[in-house]
Amino acid sequence: MTARTWHGRVFIGVSLDGYIARRDGSLDWLTDPPGGRDHVAVPSTVPALEWDTFYPDVDHLVMGRGTYEKVLTFDGWPYPDKQVLVLSTTLAGDDERVQVVRTLEEAVAALDGAGAEQVYVDGGQVVQAFLAAGLVDELTVGVAPVLIGEGLPLFGALPADVLLELRANHVSDSGMVHTTYRVSRPGAATVEEEAARWPRSPSSPARCAQTESAPRSRTGSCRRA
Numbered sequence: 001m002t003a004r005t006w007h008g009r010v011f012i013g014v015s016l017d018g019y020i021a022r023r024d025g026s027l028d029w030l031t032d033p034p035g036g037r038d039h040v041a042v043p044s045t046v047p048a049l050e051w052d053t054f055y056p057d058v059d060h061l062v063m064g065r066g067t068y069e070k071v072l073t074f075d076g077w078p079y080p081d082k083q084v085l086v087l088s089t090t091l092a093g094d095d096e097r098v099q100v101v102r103t104l105e106e107a108v109a110a111l112d113g114a115g116a117e118q119v120y121v122d123g124g125q126v127v128q129a130f131l132a133a134g135l136v137d138e139l140t141v142g143v144a145p146v147l148i149g150e151g152l153p154l155f156g157a158l159p160a161d162v163l164l165e166l167r168a169n170h171v172s173d174s175g176m177v178h179t180t181y182r183v184s185r186p187g188a189a190t191v192e193e194e195a196a197r198w199p200r201s202p203s204s205p206a207r208c209a210q211t212e213s214a215p216r217s218r219t220g221s222c223r224r225a
């Protein structure tokens with residue numbers, strides 16, 4: 001097997017009790033949280049990635065059928081400028097905006113073959129599969145201030161512990177706690193080397209204030225409650 005040349009990157013919202021959607025797939029608790037709650041403002045000098053500092057760097061998305069079917073209910077196709085792969089054993093594959101792949105191995109081969117560099121990995125089962133296979137390098141998780149009791153889990157079983165290095169963290173006005181982690185690997189670049197190579201890294205200043213009026217992320221980054 002040749003060395004992987006792309007970065008697998010997760011950017012996702014989750015309830016404090018670990019769910020990315022209710023059992024029926026609904027996201028109301030994340031996208032339209034009830035207001036009227038008084039969240040303390042916690043300052044941070046190293047803010048986590050936000051939609052505007054994460055998404056533009058992505059060239060490919062890989063998502064599961066569950067996430068794809070949810071995206072189809074949104075107004076318009078949100079990824080016109082990206083190559084999108086959908087993992088599914090059941091989809092017909094007749095949507096020309098996406099490439100359907102049947103296995104994780106097929107997804108990896110497609111990404112390798114396409115010269116992918118920055119891959120946004122999305123969907124609970126797909127994130128779990130990529131993590132278990134060692135294909136995730138970075139995770140940005142927005143933890144919503146709510147317990148929903150049951151739902152579709154973000155994380156699951158792993159063949160071994162995945163050690164993470166904290167990279168950045170901030171709290172949004174809606175009480176979401178956003179954290180960026182890098183998956184720890186022997187010999188990986190230091191924080192300083194990473195920041196020098198990649199100016200958009202989480203060490204860069206936050207641009208949240210510029211985007212609060214136009215939230216674009218499902219995860220509620222930079223939106224006011």
Ligand SMILES: NC(=O)c1ccc[n+]([C@@H]2O[C@H](COP(=O)([O-])OP(=O)(O)OC[C@H]3O[C@@H](n4cnc5c(N)ncnc54)[C@H](OP(=O)(O)O)[C@@H]3O)[C@@H](O)[C@H]2O)c1
Nearest residue numbers: 013020021025064065066067070088089090123124125126
């Ligand atoms: N909170 C957030 O930020 C966030 C982000 C993304 C998604 N979501 C929500 O999460 C829900 C979907 O999540 P989900 O847990 O159902 O997971 P998902 O990963 O989006 O979709 C699961 C489906 O993907 C296919 N799949 C996954 N791994 C596969 C593999 N290794 N090989 C072949 N096919 C594979 C399977 O489809 P087949 O059954 O067709 O084989 C599986 O049923 C949606 O409601 C979505 O809105 C929330």
